[in-house]
Amino acid sequence: MGLEAKLQQDGFITTTIDSIIxxxxxxxxxxxxxxxxCCAIEMIAAADPKYDLARFGSEVMRFTPRQCDLxxxxxxxxxxxxxxxxxxYDQMPEPKWVIAMGACTSSGxxxxxxxxxxxxxxxxxxxxxxxxxxxxxxxxxxxxxxIQKKISKTRARDFQDIPMPKPETVNN
Amino acid sequence: xxxxxxxxxxxxxxFGESVEEVTDFRDDLSITVSTNKIVDVAKFxxxxxxxxxxxxxxxxxxxxxxRKKRFxxxxxxxxxxxxxxxxxKTNIDENPPKxxxxxxxxxxxxxxxxxxxxxxxxxxxxxPDLRRTYMPEGFQYHPLRKDFPVLGIPGSLxxxxxx
Numbered sequence: 001m002g003l004e005a006k007l008q009q010d011g012f013i014t015t016t017i018d019s020i021i022x023x024x025x026x027x028x029x030x031x032x033x034x035x036x037x038c039c040a041i042e043m044i045a046a047a048d049p050k051y052d053l054a055r056f057g058s059e060v061m062r063f064t065p066r067q068c069d070l071x072x073x074x075x076x077x078x079x080x081x082x083x084x085x086x087x088x089y090d091q092m093p094e095p096k097w098v099i100a101m102g103a104c105t106s107s108g109x110x111x112x113x114x115x116x117x118x119x120x121x122x123x124x125x126x127x128x129x130x131x132x133x134x135x136x137x138x139x140x141x142x143x144x145x146x147i148q149k150k151i152s153k154t155r156a157r158d159f160q161d162i163p164m165p166k167p168e169t170v171n172n
Numbered sequence: 173x174x175x176x177x178x179x180x181x182x183x184x185x186x187f188g189e190s191v192e193e194v195t196d197f198r199d200d201l202s203i204t205v206s207t208n209k210i211v212d213v214a215k216f217x218x219x220x221x222x223x224x225x226x227x228x229x230x231x232x233x234x235x236x237x238x239r240k241k242r243f244x245x246x247x248x249x250x251x252x253x254x255x256x257x258x259x260x261k262t263n264i265d266e267n268p269p270k271x272x273x274x275x276x277x278x279x280x281x282x283x284x285x286x287x288x289x290x291x292x293x294x295x296x297x298x299x300p301d302l303r304r305t306y307m308p309e310g311f312q313y314h315p316l317r318k319d320f321p322v323l324g325i326p327g328s329l330x331x332x333x334x335x
Contacts, residue, residue: 079329080308086332114315117306123332144256 018028018155019050025069025095026151027057029144032068032092036075037100039134043074046137058144066090072140072145073124076104077117094162097150099143100126103133175254176201179223187218192263202259207271209263210245214274216257217249225258227248228278231285233292237318242266243294247274247281264294273299291316 006013031053035043046055047061060070065088077085089098100120104110106129108118120126127150128143135143176196183191183203190213193204205213217225217262229247241263250257264271275282283305285296290304293314304311313320313328 066279079331113322114320115329116333123334125335 006139008056020153021154023122023155025154026148029056029058029070029097029147029151030062030068031058032065032071033061033063034071034073034075034088034089036073036077036085037104039074039105042137043072043140046140051137051141053141053144056141056144056148062093064090066093066156068092068170070097070144071124071158072101073105073120074101074134076111077107077120078115079117080115082117082123084121085120089124092163095154095159097127097147098124099128099130099140099147100124101130101140103131104133107128109133126129156171175256179203180260182220182223183194183213183216187213192290200257200259202261204261204263207264210260211272211274211277213239213260214247214249214277217260223231223251225251225253228274228281228284229257231274231281231288233288233294233316234317235292240265243269244290245271245288246295249278269294270297271295272297273302275299292315293317 003013033040033043045051047059050158053059058070066172069092071089071092073085075087089096098120100106104116105120106110106126108116110133112118128146130143132139179201180191180194180203183205187205187209190209191203191311192206193202195202195204205223217223226231227250228247229250229254232245232246234244234246236242243264245262245264247260248257249260262271268290271294273285275285276297276298282300284300286301286303288294289299289302289306289313290306291298296302303309307315308329311328313325315324
């Protein structure tokens with residue numbers, strides 16, 4: 001029972017702009033694959049035909065942050081890498097979401113050590129945490145679906161206060 | 173003559189008192205030499221026609237925390253001719269933890285010594301480019317020293333601001 005069934009009856013539907021935009025957004029979540037270590041392998045597996053993340057509209061892994069709205073941080077984030085992760089996150093256009101995939105990203109995991117950030121929520125706003133070391137692809141798909149639920153509840157006015165990024169000026 | 177006896181005999185003949193200790197544990201030969209002779213010993217091991225230890229596989233250090241000579245610097249060198257790995261050690265003081273670099277003899281020692289400097293703060297004099305390898309520039313500590321806490325020193329590594 002999809003959209004087609006409704007259209008066959010009357011040829012039109014009534015809805016609100018908010019919900020149709022939220023529906024479009026949640027059905028085309030483009031992930032930024034921040035694959036830093038072993039979790040990335042499971043993330044790749046989730047995108048492969050066996051698990052097929054494309055069923056949820058997330059098959060286009062974009063390797064440029066400028067075309068993405070979901071960052072999947074998959075792997076151990078060291079203090080040195082944290083600067084890079086944050087910089088890439090800052091380049092993504094609003095609105096954007098973050099999945100902390102796996103134990104390392106969520107809490108430092110087994111690396112209770114001086115060089116690993118004990119949870120990326122120390123510098124990123126995380127929406128969904130995924131358990132596992134590494135999480136199975138189903139678990140990642142579950143996280144993406146949780147993000148979709150979250151997106152479907154958003155309204156246009158939620159994003160009104162987000163300032164437009166100012167273009168960088170070059171002095172020469 | 174067995175290879176191990178040959179190595180020890182040659183070193184003792186050329187360096188005498190500078191060969192401080194020889195141990196043979198589980199078929200691994202370790203030779204402790206004086207710190208000031210380390211470059212000469214390295215050059216000899218590499219260039220002697222019977223030994224030809226041409227490859228430096230590893231340089232690292234041990235922090236003994238409370239020992240009078242706090243650090244031991246360890247070199248693993250390999251001879252293709254004899255198919256043999258030899259361990260050379262030298263003990264150094266804490267203040268200052270300095271010894272000569274062997275990177276002029278084995279080029280591969282360049283990065284190993286940088287790593288040892290990064291992790292233990294051992295200063296290799298005459299090293300061409302003694303910078304940190306792993307930790308960020310500007311980091312003030314040496315993480316593999318025994319007095320460095322496992323979880324690090326709060327605030328010593330910068331994080332981006334929370335949003």
